[in-house]
Amino acid sequence: MAVWGIGVAVYFVAITYRTSLGVAGLDAADRFHINASALSTFSILQLLVYAGMQIPVGLMVDRLGAKKVLTVGVVLYTVGQFGFALSESYGLALGSRALLGCGDAMTFISVLRLGSRWFPARRGPLIAQIAALVGMAGNLISTLVLARLLHSFGWTQTFAVSAVGGIVVLIVLLLFLTDHPKGHEPPPAPAEHTGATFIRRQITDAWREPGTRLGMWVHFTTQFPAMVFLLLWGLPFLVEAQGLSRATAGELLTLVVLANMAVGLVYGQIIARHHAARTPLALGTVAVTAVLWALTLAWPGDHAPMALLIVLCVVLGACGPASMIGFDFARPANPPERQGTASGIVNMGGFTASMTTLLAVGILLDATGNNYRIAFASVFVLEALGVSQILRLRRRAVRRERERLVVSRVEAVHVPA
Template identity: 80%
Template sequence: MTAAPPHGIAVHTDPPGGRRAVAVWGLGVAVYFVAITYRTSLGVAGLDATERFDINASALSAFSILQLLVYAGMQIPVGLLVDRLGTKKVLTLGVLLFTAGQFGFAFADSYAAALACRGLLGCGDAMTFISVLRLGARWFPAKRGPIVGQVAGLIGVAGNLVTTLVLARLLGSFGWTPTFAGSALGGVLILVLVLLFLKDHPKGYAPASVPHLEGGYVRRQIQRAWREPGTRLGMWVHFTAQFPGMVFLLLWGMPFLVEAQGLSRPAAGELLTLVVLSTMVVGMVYGQVIARHHTARAPLALGTVAATAAVWATVLVWPGQAPMWLLVTLCAVLGACGPASMIGFDFARPANPPERQGTASGIVNMGGFTASMTTLLAVGVLLDLTGGNFRIAFASVFVLEALGVTQILRLRPRAHRRENERVVASRVEAVHVPV
């Protein structure tokens, strides 16, 4: 017989992990990999898109803004759906939507049609990462959480390598429609694999039943997740750390390196690839450090934000075009933005029980993409207003970084106190629960 845990504290048996866990979770990560490839495909096709649809910088940024607006707006609904329906159903719907969006984008011959397809793609993309986090939580022990999360982000972001190394070259060789339509076939393949092999959880480790959506369930889930300081701190960490690298990779990196820094498109592509490679290396390092030293979470996140701001400022104030060594440094530092933003989930995860993980992850994930969307719009508008002055346009990065750091410093003590309370309560429960 087991005594009921105190209010707000739940005792859960960790799943065992193992090879089957790696295989099932790896399939979910493969979905995220494909979604990232589609999400970032416009990053190497921005200049081609301006010619194909005859648009200016603001209109070009609208592609990514709409995509991220849909993505950010879907995070809480997707989190609720994952908690209610499970991973497989949500991932299946996500694959259907982002594959349809990529196919449509391949054949779009008008700006409006292309815009609608990017919105559809963003809707499907929004369903992937939260589902993968939930999948990892259901198949691996909690102590593996930081590493599992970072590795998921690392492998997913490797989709950028497909974009910068493969898609960019295919676009130059075969043109718009064959490149985007051919890439959409990957979505068809992954859909078949998900339908055949993906499982929500190991046998015997089903999560606690979730009540029906009626009766205030949605409101309670959101309110309870939001009340936790760890959830809000996680959201602001994600907000502050992610967007500089995301904006650079998603849209404005290629135009900045080619038009403002005078690099060739192949050279610019190599620097974008460096951002991705840096993300992969830093992600592994951050995951290992946080798994062993939980107190390193905030210093790593704030240190990454400070380094990003310092290098950006150096590039923007450099007279004339920045030297190659400085651009390489910039891209290497921007690669740390994604892993640093993942630390936000490590604040939210211990603050919420398993049946609320999807909702909490949705709130956290909304942060970085809201910041990215805002910055994409700001850069596009400022470029048009200033006649293409990237120095002024990219200065908007510092405004959002300052806002985010202020919120992190405000919430960090509260989240730390609440987390310590939970640890103490869990230890007391472990001692007093009768066998």
């Protein structure tokens, strides 16, 4: 448990760095003299690097183990955060966020692999939700601590001090983390598990599994509304479009994070006990999110009532736990030696959707003179696309999962004593 906790701490720091721009968006616009499209490029580039690294990282985790990949990730995201603190130009700041995104990309899949090595498979859904829950606590550091430090001490001091967290977890990681319990070492990878041919086969075999593709689309459809809100556009939307103070807006962002943590525990318990609840939970979360967004954007008058904004933020908090359901479709569809690759494919989904929406909102805000109602309507387009793919794949994935379960039970019966 303690070893796995080190990996989760690495992920916690990564989330803190990833979401730090969410409370500094308006400050970044002033510091680098940029418009909405240029501001969204920060997060788009960060997520582009993150999404693009998912399959390579999955392959690395399958081949090298979690500790080596996490070590490289911590070094990269810490250097990126320091670089962002010292950046005076827009170009240097972009490069720093790209480096941060690359390091961030190496954390969550590695933590999932640690969980599969240190806990029994039946606890997989709950362990994954707890990892995501603790990671989301990093968001609280951004909304509660970094926002206040930024106001009190300024840009450079705030981001530089936050980067010290990366150094601390790197030291702990190098000293204490191990890939698996003693005496439970996995068999060495065969010599042929290298080279381009093996990589292509690993990716192809994972993609052919309907459960992997369904997991990717579940992650795609559920994660991005909250990610876009927390990562960049939530604070400007609440301040500029809804007329709230930055302090009140920060409290609502904190509510999203707290709701995420509470719902994560509930979803994890439900799925661990009732596997059939996966699809209803995912689709139900998407439906409720869409309804609340529609009510907020279509509310007559200039501002939606505070009660509606509170409910919206609570519902957005369920998006993160719902996205974790995607991994629960991919996990039973793939053998242990392919878990990292399959998780990488799934994780690409939500971040691709987030990146697309961040770009769309930034472009539409500039094109419409900061009309947030039109800009945020882009959320519905991606939700509709994702739901159509979930409905198309769900029966095939469940049928394939049942077939694999039957085969595994037959093999277990015929294993010699």
